[in-house]
Amino acid sequence: MTKQSPLRITYKALAVALLLYALIYGLLAEIPVSPQMGSQLGQSARNLLYHVPNWFAMLVMMGISLYHSIRVLRLTDPDREQTENPLRADIKANESARVGVMFNILGLLTGIIWARVSWNVAKEATSFSAWWGWDPIQTCALIALLIYLAYYLLRNSIEDPEQKAKVSAVYNIFAFMTLIPLFFVIPRILDGLHPTADGGAVLFKKEGMNNLLRTILYPGMIGFILMGVWIYEIRSRATTLRFRWQEWQSNQEYDNSHQS
Amino acid sequence: MNFPISLLQDILFTSDKIYSVLAVVLVVFGAFLFMMIRQDRRLSQMESEMNEKDNPHP
Numbered sequence: 001m002t003k004q005s006p007l008r009i010t011y012k013a014l015a016v017a018l019l020l021y022a023l024i025y026g027l028l029a030e031i032p033v034s035p036q037m038g039s040q041l042g043q044s045a046r047n048l049l050y051h052v053p054n055w056f057a058m059l060v061m062m063g064i065s066l067y068h069s070i071r072v073l074r075l076t077d078p079d080r081e082q083t084e085n086p087l088r089a090d091i092k093a094n095e096s097a098r099v100g101v102m103f104n105i106l107g108l109l110t111g112i113i114w115a116r117v118s119w120n121v122a123k124e125a126t127s128f129s130a131w132w133g134w135d136p137i138q139t140c141a142l143i144a145l146l147i148y149l150a151y152y153l154l155r156n157s158i159e160d161p162e163q164k165a166k167v168s169a170v171y172n173i174f175a176f177m178t179l180i181p182l183f184f185v186i187p188r189i190l191d192g193l194h195p196t197a198d199g200g201a202v203l204f205k206k207e208g209m210n211n212l213l214r215t216i217l218y219p220g221m222i223g224f225i226l227m228g229v230w231i232y233e234i235r236s237r238a239t240t241l242r243f244r245w246q247e248w249q250s251n252q253e254y255d256n257s258h259q260s
Numbered sequence: 261m262n263f264p265i266s267l268l269q270d271i272l273f274t275s276d277k278i279y280s281v282l283a284v285v286l287v288v289f290g291a292f293l294f295m296m297i298r299q300d301r302r303l304s305q306m307e308s309e310m311n312e313k314d315n316p317h318p
Contacts, residue, residue, distance in 0.1 A: 004304065012300075016293060023289060027282045043278070230296065237303050244310055 008233075011226050018223030022049060026216045047114045049216050053224035054107035055141070059179065060225045061100035061232060062148075066176040068093035069169035076166050088240060090165035093172060094155065095236040097148060099228050104145045111138060119193050136190040140182040147175050 026049040068089045075086035112131050115138070123130035132138070154171055158164040187194065209217075 004300075019289070023285055024282065027278050027285070234296065234299050234303060237307065238299075241303065241306055241310060244314070248310070248313055 012230055015223055015226030015230055018219045019227060022053075022216055022220030022223055026050070026220065029212060029216065031213075044114060044117050045213075047110060048213065049220050051107060051110040051114055052217065053221040054103045054110065055183070056221050057224040057228040058100045058103035058107060059183070061096045061103060061228050062176055062179060064229075064232065065093045065097040065100060065172055068096065069172040069176075072165050072169040076162065086165055087161055087243065090161075090169065091239045091243060092232075092236045093169060095239060096232045097151060097172065098235065099232045101145065101148050102231075103224075103228060104141065104148065108138075108141055108145065111141070115193070133193055135194060136192040137183075137187045137194045138192075140186050144179055144182050147178055151175055 026046055031043060031045050071089040072086050072093060074080060075082055075084055075089055115133055115135070116125075116131050119133055120130045151168060151171055155164055155168045158167055
């Protein structure tokens, strides 16, 4: 069996430890009801510890996807020496975007439930606005999800693997660029239901959040990101293995046909 | 208030049910981890078999 490097084992163990810490301490710690958090949140304020890390994990996964998409374009450049098969980089770009989409969906779901019990508690459960308030951040997150779902539609519409890799790499670069206005610019311009401090997100502002929550939220964020990297690693290794197997089979068929 | 909001309200706004929530979360997380580790080990084994195929020993 191939031995894993100590770095790989360390990051996986760290992911498990940090997530266990965030889950156990996050659910059992006495939640302070500070003026910033608002007393109407009650125990649901714990959702902050599991809702917010999804978005950071999503951004990291989309960043990894962007990196591999740039590599695809460099590797398919005819003026450069081809050091690696560009399709392998495309597999990594595709799989990391997939994990990013998973975090986006988890972030939206945890947000929808939280919004229902905190912002829209007075509304009837059957009404759409009880679950979805068209808050700018919420809407931008949905737009980001749709942009990345279109990435998969695009991929599935192209049959030639090399062309698919190149076209989807270009699209992926643009998709990542849209995340900057969607997550960092528009929510700061438009007023919404999400809490803000000094016009920005409360997470990293001194007056924005209680220190106890910080001690759970920040390690939890790292745990979510490392777990995302682990899922991505497993998925890309599995797909790369399938790719290698197909390459090996076609090489065998080629050798056999030339021997006979 | 209708289900499932009544249940969510109950869980999210009171602290006495948090141990049940924690138990469910830990069981789900444990099952997920078990699956991840098993998948990881299986992949390592398949990778070494593939390496063997690509570079067979003389």
